[in-house]
Amino acid sequence: MITLLFLAEMSGWLATLAFVLGIMALCIEIFIAPGFGVAGVVGVILLGWGVLLISVDIFHATQALTVALIITLLLLFGGIWLAGKFNFWHRMALGSRQNKEGGYVAPRRDMEKWIGVQGLAATPLRPAGTALINGERIDVVTEGEFIAPGTPVLVVKVEGTRVVVKAAAKEV
Numbered sequence: 001m002i003t004l005l006f007l008a009e010m011s012g013w014l015a016t017l018a019f020v021l022g023i024m025a026l027c028i029e030i031f032i033a034p035g036f037g038v039a040g041v042v043g044v045i046l047l048g049w050g051v052l053l054i055s056v057d058i059f060h061a062t063q064a065l066t067v068a069l070i071i072t073l074l075l076l077f078g079g080i081w082l083a084g085k086f087n088f089w090h091r092m093a094l095g096s097r098q099n100k101e102g103g104y105v106a107p108r109r110d111m112e113k114w115i116g117v118q119g120l121a122a123t124p125l126r127p128a129g130t131a132l133i134n135g136e137r138i139d140v141v142t143e144g145e146f147i148a149p150g151t152p153v154l155v156v157k158v159e160g161t162r163v164v165v166k167a168a169a170k171e172v
Contacts, residue, residue: 015053022046111163114138114155118168121151131165140165 025043033039048065055061083089098104119133125147131140133155140153140163147153152168 012054015050017050018046018053019050022048022050111138111158111161114163115158116155118152118154119165121147121149121153121165124149125153125165131163138163142166 022043022045025039025046029035029037029040029043051065052058052061055064096102114133117133119131119138121129122132122137123129125131125140125142127142127144127146129140129147130137131153132138133140140155142165143156145167147165147167153165154168155163156166157164
């Protein structure tokens with residue numbers, strides 16, 4: 001008889017502990033390690049176990065979980081339907097494509113060929129500007145110094161799409 005009383009008292013604490021740990025595991029899944037991982041699965045299992053421990057019997061617990069699942073699915077699909085009805089998706093997504101005719105051009109990646117090549121500053125470089133290198137207009141930057149237009153420049157390094165130049169000693 002004492003064992004049954006102990007188990008009855010323990011089930012209240014155990015249900016609370018399972019519920020709190022389930023909430024904590026879901027918070028870890030949402031805020032710290034997002035994705036569909038172990039913390040989310042453990043959180044759902046602990047929440048379900050907490051509901052089962054708190055309920056009077058397994059039938060009522062299963063019935064409550066089934067009703068909660070159905071209500072959740074109805075709210076999910078209702079929310080998706082309402083979002084479509086009020087054009088929520090169109091407000092959240094870019095409607096136009098970024099194409100060449102619209103002025104969108106991807107940066108070139110083959111700029112390493114200009115390392116060591118001399119050119120001419122087409123605009124003031126303070127520190128960014130444009131240079132003419134082998135007849136092509138290239139966006140360049142200096143290492144901080146001002147270079148006047150018409151000054152010969154030398155490409156010293158390329159970092160991705162960033163072309164770094166310095167004033168050259170001799171004319172091109």
